[in-house]
Amino acid sequence: MxxxxxxxxxxxxxxxxxxxxxxxxxxxxxxxxxxxxxxxxxxxxxxxxxxxxxxxxxxxxxxxxxxxxxxxxxxxxxxxxxxxxxxxxxxxxxxxxxxxxxxxxGTPWPFQEAAGNDVVIVAGGVGLAPLRPVIYKLLAEREQYGNISILYGARNPDDLLYGKELEKWRGRFDLHVDATVDSAKRGWMGNVGVVTQLIPKAISDPDNTLAMICGPEIMMRFTVNELQKQGIENSNIYLTMERNMKCAIGFCGHCQFGPEFICKDGPVFSYERVRNIFGKREI
Amino acid sequence: MKSLQPILEEHPFFKELEPKYFELLVGCASNVRFEAGEILFHEGDQADRFFLVRQGKVALEMAPPNKEPMIIDTVEEGLVFGWSWMVPPYQWHFDAHALTLVRAIAIDGKCLRKKCEEDHELGYELFKRFFSVVTERLQHTRVQLLDVYGAQV
Amino acid sequence: MASSPRIGAKYTLDREALQNLIVELTDSGYQVMGPTMRDGAIIYDAVRSIADLPEGWTDDQEGGTYRLEKRLDNALFGYNVGPHSWKKFLFPPRQKLWTAKRSDQGFEIHPEEEEPLRYAFLGVRSCELHAIAIQDKVFMEDAYVDPVYKARRENLLIVAVNCGQAANTCFCVSMNTGPEAKAGFDLALTEVIDNDRHYFVAEAGSERGTGLLEKLSFESADSQEEAAANAAVNRAAEQMGRTLNTQGIRALLQDNPDHPRWDDVAKRCLSCANCTMACPTCFCSTVEDVTDLSGDHAERWRSWDSCFNLDFTYMGGGHTRHSFKSRYRQWMTHKLSTWHDQFDTSGCVGCGRCITWCPEGIDITEEAAAIRKTPKSQEKKK
The missing domain is CATH 2.40.30.10 (Translation factors)
Known part of the structure; x- marks a missing residue:
């Protein structure tokens, strides 16, 4: 800790x-x-x-x-x-x-594991918030990582978080930024569709790519599927979980997710660790 | 003028298609170009072709009753769109307009329909490929329908 | 009078010595808590003398049934575990964590300070010793320490009592948690009623235990007395009303979240949370923030909670476990399976409280057996 x-x-x-x-x-x-x-x-x-x-x-x-x-x-x-x-x-x-x-x-995102590799960040909705510190840190030590991609899905263009920063990041040559929304009014020049559609273009070397995902569970499930389809190992996929929480220190029992306590074993988990329970209903 | 055959052969949509069919496809294909903002087609128009996008971005739009039109999908280079040419009454179900300069290959559906009728093997090959596009689009539509980023977790 | 008592050796105490033990503990500043009768049940409460103990009473337990009955003798510990467990003293059902007052700066928080309570538990059964050890792992042996639990636990003195009989709902033998107290006590007693003689065979488990013995009139137990004590414990072991096969149960339950038995038990379960309140190891809690009418004072209270409550998993407009099925599955899978992942031990000590106090008589041993009978791997072969 x-x-x-x-x-x-x-x-x-x-x-x-x-x-x-x-x-x-x-x-x-x-x-x-x-x-x-x-x-x-x-x-x-x-x-x-x-x-x-x-x-x-x-x-x-x-x-x-x-x-x-x-x-x-x-x-x-x-x-x-x-x-x-x-x-x-x-x-x-x-x-x-x-x-x-x-x-x-709680546990941090896997920076040591990411070092030397490409990093794909996939965020959905307000799920970009817990990933923003990751982006700051990756950019602060940019030379330690390969290609970095930020893929972001939201409900509509108005719901895209951190718009100015997204634009700033998009302008960098050492960063691939792509966003999509579920629907948009005319005038939106960006993508419309689901965030998983952005994944294929962001991955060039799946064996040496680490993915970090945060968003609604259902979005993370689809994202994991797409990452797997692109050849990324389960052990290189990380996600962050959310549950009711009262104490944050392993006492109250509320955040249990199978054998895990989200508060102290997570919230960041490798997909490999939780794949048996991830996506199971009402676990 | 350069033949369109190499372009079609390289396109992922036609991956592993038997070489004999390419000549036939080229016969139905043409190079098209749309300026940003240009309309490709309107809902209800005769759907007599489909597009392999080579460059740029196309917005697919639908207009809810009494509301302004919504972009429901965007299609970028490397992708295919348009399958209304396969299903009667061969009419477009949405509007499409170019968001940027768009270069694409348009393939004449009327011409291809005829060829598919004559050669069911070709028809099966094309239907398989389009079916996977349709499935993917349907799956994405369902996810969008779930409104996963709404207040419900 | 024998020479100085040693840890592990067996001594005998008579009824009077037991009375003196209670007095001695009280005089040493302990609040002595032990079994007493109230509202037709044996519960744990303050004990000032052996007269407070449920002398001559026993209990008849079955799934959904608990009844006190007169014994034919005047045993002081001739019953099994009741609806209460010792956790209510170490991990209070309701506890104020802090108080906040409005101030110029916004508000100030004042942690709740408590003079550490000094409890002596009298009559702790072997399964309960294991339950306390399990809660120690939760509240004291992980990354964070619960200060109230720790303070009370460190001051705690335990006088265990070996069971001389088992209830129909007992299965400590299956869980390897009894009936004989083997560790975790300062003093362990075995009650023997042999014709006209009523005595206790005592064993000290700590220096504090030998110190206590020293202050009482004790004799070294002879071989006959030791044999009588062993016979009592053996009798309890033979009387176990239930068994639970724990072989591979960790994987069994985690591999079977979709077993049809969960639907079956969901039809009977009322999601009333009785099992979790009665369970000596269940540790879940919630917090409640309360304010007075002026809005200038706020308090945070922690109270027992249960994974059977719908709001247990409430989050941003939805509940993770909305069905009874998922809640029973969570409770039992946690208790028998994922507890091993979390704390390297089962969460079940075989005390049978959850069976007795379930209004529907749902029996954890029966549910586990049903899942074992047709696990997933076998279903697939069909």
Missing amino acids: QGNASTATTQPMIPLPHRILKVRRETGDVFSIETQPEGDESDFHFVPGQFNMVYVFGVGEVPLSISGDPARTHTLTHTIRSVGWVTQALKKMKKGDRIGVRGPF
């Missing part, structure tokens, strides 16, 4: 105060919150893939993946879709407000 290990392991159930620096609307119901730790430790360290439990006073706590740059340790960014009480309360918060944060928890 990396990051703020000392506080996380000694008082893992106590949220630490964070001050909100910025609340930014991303798309219709998705927004990002930047915060800064207030305690003695003013930096927040994490590894891409990890998540936090975020508390709103008097409302409750939810697990949120971290979506900011791991190198910028003075701010912590979460990108959130407002769907429940806590996320709706978060959406209403303003600069200067305080929230509580427990974490970081």
Whole structure:
């Protein structure tokens, strides 16, 4: 376990105060919150893939993946879709407000395994959020990797996250960026279709390609199928899982996924590890 | 003018097709070019050909009743679209317009239909290939229908 | 009086010594918890003297049935496990984790501090010792440590009691967890009623145990007394009402998520969560954030939860396990199979509580046997 290990392991159930620096609307119901730790430790360290439990006073706590740059340790960014009480309360918060944060928890994306190989990132919907720290890190150490592709699927052009950054990344010569949407109005010049259609073009050397996937489970299932079709080994496919979570430290039992606890064995898993249960209904 | 045969032979859609058929296909094929924004065909038009896209991007559009048209699929280089020429009443089910400059090979469906009737082996080969395109398109449509990125996880 | 007591050696104590043991523990600052009778059941509660113990009572258990009955003798521990387990003391059913107050800065969080409780458990059965060891793995031996559990556990003193009889719902022999207490206790007692003589054969399992014996009047057990104690435990082993074949069960259940038996049990299961509340190893919990009417005070409470509750898997507009089938499957597969992956042990100790306290009498041993009878591999051959 990396990051703020000392506080996380000694008082893992106590949220630490964070001050909100910025609340930014991303798309219709998705927004990002930047915060800064207030305690003695003013930096927040994490590894891409990890998540936090975020508390709103008097409302409750939810697990949120971290979506900011791991190198910028003075701010912590979460990108959130407002769907429940806590996320709706978060959406209403303003600069200067305080929230509580427990974490970081969970396993990182496989950077060591990716080094020296091509990397294909496949994101669906808000699934791009937990993968954005990966992109920052890959770009910061660009020379360590082969070809890097970012494939992104969303519902419609308005729901594409991080539009400006996507454009910036698209402009780089050392990055292949491709996005698609389920449907679009006239005027959209990009792709319409499913994200799996973008995969064949992004893979040139399947034996030396590592894939990282995040999105709704059903989208990840189709993506795994397509990656397999393109010749990528199960052990080179990684994905991140989501389940109800109350404690994030292996006590509450809610996030069990077969033999795995998403909170401490995951959320990032190799497909090889979970393939017997992945996609099984109601596991 | 350069023969279209090498282009057809290289296209993934015709992979492993018996060489004898290419001459026949070339006879039905023509080079086409559409400027960005140009309409390839409208819904309800006579569907008398299909396209192998060589360059650019084509948008397939449908108009929901009383709503502005929606792009439901895009087709890029290397792909094939259009199978309405195979099924009566041979009419297009959607609009297609070029999003960028599009270069494609258009293959005359009327001509090919006749040849398929004469040579069922060719017909079977083509139907197999189109069937896999249709299946894939149907599968994608189903996934889009699921609205996987909606609020439901 | 024998020489200083040693760990592992057998001694005898009479009823009076047992009474003195309770007093000694209480005087040493322990809250002594043991079996008492309430509402027609034997439950674990504060015990001040042997008069609080269910003397002369026994229980009759079957799937969905529990009844107390008078014994023909005055045994103090002549029954098996009831609806409660010791987990309620170490892992409280409801526990305040912290309090938050509104402040100029927004809010301040104050962790709930507790003076570590000093419990002495009297009458812990072998299956229950194993259950405690299993929860130790969950709450103390992984990446994170539960501070409340750890504090209570470290202070805990355990007086085990070997079973002299088994219930119809018992299957500790199958689970290799009893009936004889072999480790994890400070003191272990075997109750012997031999004609007119009523005594306990005692064995210390720790220095604390020998220290306790030292303060009581004890004798070295002679071979006849030892034999009488062994006979009592052997009798319990022979009386096991149930068996569960654990051979390869980890793979068996994980390989059979689509077995038709899950549909069958789903028709009987009420998803009432009784089995998980009664189970001495089930550890799932939820948290509840509460505020007062002013909105200036908030508290977080942790309470027992169950994988049988629909909301257990609620997430962004849907439930992962919405069918009863999936919930029973999760519970039993976890208990007997994936627990091995997670904690290197079975999650079942064979205490039979889930069978007795299931309103439908669903029997985990029967369900496991049914799946074993026609596993997937055999179905395919058909």
